[in-house]
Amino acid sequence: MLPTLDRTHPDYNAERRGFQLLDPYEPDLIVPAATADDVRRAVAHAADAGLSVAVQATGHGLPRTTPGGLLITTGRMNGVTIDPAAATARVEAGVRWEQVIEAAARHGLAPLSGSSPDVGAVSYTLGGGIGLLARLYGYAADQVRAIDVVTADARLRHVTPESDPDLYWALVGGRGGFGVVTALEIGLVPVERLYGGALHFAADLVPAALRTWADWTAALPDEMTSSIAIIPFPDLPQVPAPLRGRKVAHIRIAYAGDPEEGADLVRPLRAIGPRLEDTVGEMPYTASGAIHDDPKGPAGYFATHSLLRELPPAALDVLLGADSVVEVRHLGGALAKPRSHPNSVGNRDALYFAGLLTPGLTPGADTRHLRLAHDGVRQALTPWATGGRVLNFLYGENATPEEVRRAYDPADRERLTTLKARWDPSHLFRHGLPPA
Ligand SMILES: Cc1cc2nc3c(=O)[nH]c(=O)nc-3n(C[C@H](O)[C@H](O)[C@H](O)COP(=O)(O)OP(=O)(O)OC[C@H]3O[C@@H](n4cnc5c(N)ncnc54)[C@H](O)[C@@H]3O)c2cc1C
Structure with a gap:
C-alpha cells in the first residue's frame, strides 16, 4: 500500500x-x-x-x-553508486551532496557540488548547479548522463540525450517542471584535493576586500573559482563583541591546481591586510563544505539575486551600501563555454552572480520591507545586470513566473513552454517552476 x-x-x-x-x-x-x-x-x-x-x-x-x-x-531515497571506471555516480532523489562527495572520494573523484554539502544533489544539478569547481568544469547540469523520471502519465522512464532528446533537454534546466526524478547518473571529475578555504576581513577592510577581490577576478585561470560574502552581524548580545553591529568580508577560494600556484594567486588577497581568520591551504575535497561554511540547520531567509556582466567600482558601491548579506560569485570560465550535452540551463553570458540574503526570519514573517530593500539594490545594479536569473537561487515568494522566465534564454523559454504542454498538459507539476 x-x-x-x-x-x-x-x-x-x-x-x-x-x-x-x-x-x-x-x-x-x-x-x-x-x-x-x-x-x-x-x-x-x-x-x-x-x-x-x-x-x-x-x-x-x-x-x-x-x-x-x-x-x-524523497529523503528516504538515498542510494549512491559509483562507477569508478566510467567516472560516474548514480544518485537517488533524496541524496545530499555530502554522500556523493564521500563515496566519490574513495575513488579519487569528486562531483560538481556546491557551497553546501547538505543541498540535494538531484535538484541542484537539474537547476544548473554552480559549484566550487564551476569555472574549471562548468555547470553540474552539463554532467548529467541519464535520468530516471516519473512523468505526468505515471510512467517511470530512463531518459538519455539519445533516447529522448527533448525530454532530457527540458529536464536538465527545467528541474521539477517535467516530472519527478527518481535518480540521476552524473559524471565525476578527477579532483581529490584543493587549495582552498576562506579569508575573513573585519569591517574597516570590507570595502578594500570587495574592491581588491573584484579587480583580482579580472585575470584568473579557470582553475580558480571564488566568491565573496559581506555579512552584517546584528547588534545582539549573543554576537561576539568585536563583530556586533559590524560587517565582515568573507572571501572563499577553491583552486583546483598546484597548491604553490594557488598560494601565489591568493597573495594579492592576503595583502589586503590583517585577516580575522585565514583557512586557505591544501585540503581534501571532502572538506570543501568548510570553504563557504553555509548554515547547517533549518533557517528562515529571504533571498534575491541579479546576474551581472561586469563589476565596475560604481556597482561595488551599490553592494557596499546594501543592508543584507551580499554574496558575489565569480562566474565565466567553463560556465560560459558551449555545453557538452545540450540542455536548457541559460544565462551563460553572466560574469558575476550578485545575491542578497536576509537571514534570521521566523515563520510567517512579513517580508514586504525586505522586498523593497532588495529591489532597491537590484534596481541600482541595473546598468550592469544581464536581466537573467539562476533557477537554483529563486526561492519562495520570489520564484514568480516572471523571475522563472528570466532563468532561460528566450528561444529556450519558448521550447520549454511547448514541451511543458506536451509532457505535462494538466500542469500536474505546477510547483516545479516550469516557465509559464
Ligand atoms: C545554503 C544553500 C547553499 C546553496 N548553494 C548552492 C550552490 O553553491 N550552487 C547552486 O547552484 N545552488 C545552490 N543552492 C541552491 C540549491 O541548489 C537549490 O535550491 C536546489 O534546488 C536545492 O535542492 P534541494 O533538493 O536541496 O531542495 P528542495 O527544496 O528539496 O528542492 C527544490 C525544488 O527542486 C525540485 N525537486 C526536488 N527534488 C526533485 C526531484 N526528485 N525531481 C524533480 N524535481 C525535484 C522541486 O521543485 C523542489 O521544490 C544553495 C541553497 C542553499 C539554501
Missing part, C-alpha cells in the same frame, strides 16, 4: 518541514517515498485524484508554495 500522511497524521509537520522555515508546503497528502515505484504510484494517485504534485528532498530550494495537492518527500 502507498504510504501517505494526511493533515491529521502526527508526523505530517515533521515530514513537510525542510531547510527553509518560511512558508513550508501545506499539502493535503504527503507520500514519504522510499522507492521509484512509490513515486510512480504517488503520481498516478495524484493524477487520478486531481491533485498537483510537489517534491521535496531537503527543502533548500523551497519555491512559492500554495496549500493543497500531494507532496512527495
Whole structure:
C-alpha cells in the first residue's frame, strides 16, 4: 500500500518541514517515498485524484508554495553508486551532496557540488548547479548522463540525450517542471584535493576586500573559482563583541591546481591586510563544505539575486551600501563555454552572480520591507545586470513566473513552454517552476 500522511497524521509537520522555515508546503497528502515505484504510484494517485504534485528532498530550494495537492518527500531515497571506471555516480532523489562527495572520494573523484554539502544533489544539478569547481568544469547540469523520471502519465522512464532528446533537454534546466526524478547518473571529475578555504576581513577592510577581490577576478585561470560574502552581524548580545553591529568580508577560494600556484594567486588577497581568520591551504575535497561554511540547520531567509556582466567600482558601491548579506560569485570560465550535452540551463553570458540574503526570519514573517530593500539594490545594479536569473537561487515568494522566465534564454523559454504542454498538459507539476 502507498504510504501517505494526511493533515491529521502526527508526523505530517515533521515530514513537510525542510531547510527553509518560511512558508513550508501545506499539502493535503504527503507520500514519504522510499522507492521509484512509490513515486510512480504517488503520481498516478495524484493524477487520478486531481491533485498537483510537489517534491521535496531537503527543502533548500523551497519555491512559492500554495496549500493543497500531494507532496512527495524523497529523503528516504538515498542510494549512491559509483562507477569508478566510467567516472560516474548514480544518485537517488533524496541524496545530499555530502554522500556523493564521500563515496566519490574513495575513488579519487569528486562531483560538481556546491557551497553546501547538505543541498540535494538531484535538484541542484537539474537547476544548473554552480559549484566550487564551476569555472574549471562548468555547470553540474552539463554532467548529467541519464535520468530516471516519473512523468505526468505515471510512467517511470530512463531518459538519455539519445533516447529522448527533448525530454532530457527540458529536464536538465527545467528541474521539477517535467516530472519527478527518481535518480540521476552524473559524471565525476578527477579532483581529490584543493587549495582552498576562506579569508575573513573585519569591517574597516570590507570595502578594500570587495574592491581588491573584484579587480583580482579580472585575470584568473579557470582553475580558480571564488566568491565573496559581506555579512552584517546584528547588534545582539549573543554576537561576539568585536563583530556586533559590524560587517565582515568573507572571501572563499577553491583552486583546483598546484597548491604553490594557488598560494601565489591568493597573495594579492592576503595583502589586503590583517585577516580575522585565514583557512586557505591544501585540503581534501571532502572538506570543501568548510570553504563557504553555509548554515547547517533549518533557517528562515529571504533571498534575491541579479546576474551581472561586469563589476565596475560604481556597482561595488551599490553592494557596499546594501543592508543584507551580499554574496558575489565569480562566474565565466567553463560556465560560459558551449555545453557538452545540450540542455536548457541559460544565462551563460553572466560574469558575476550578485545575491542578497536576509537571514534570521521566523515563520510567517512579513517580508514586504525586505522586498523593497532588495529591489532597491537590484534596481541600482541595473546598468550592469544581464536581466537573467539562476533557477537554483529563486526561492519562495520570489520564484514568480516572471523571475522563472528570466532563468532561460528566450528561444529556450519558448521550447520549454511547448514541451511543458506536451509532457505535462494538466500542469500536474505546477510547483516545479516550469516557465509559464
Ligand atoms: C545554503 C544553500 C547553499 C546553496 N548553494 C548552492 C550552490 O553553491 N550552487 C547552486 O547552484 N545552488 C545552490 N543552492 C541552491 C540549491 O541548489 C537549490 O535550491 C536546489 O534546488 C536545492 O535542492 P534541494 O533538493 O536541496 O531542495 P528542495 O527544496 O528539496 O528542492 C527544490 C525544488 O527542486 C525540485 N525537486 C526536488 N527534488 C526533485 C526531484 N526528485 N525531481 C524533480 N524535481 C525535484 C522541486 O521543485 C523542489 O521544490 C544553495 C541553497 C542553499 C539554501
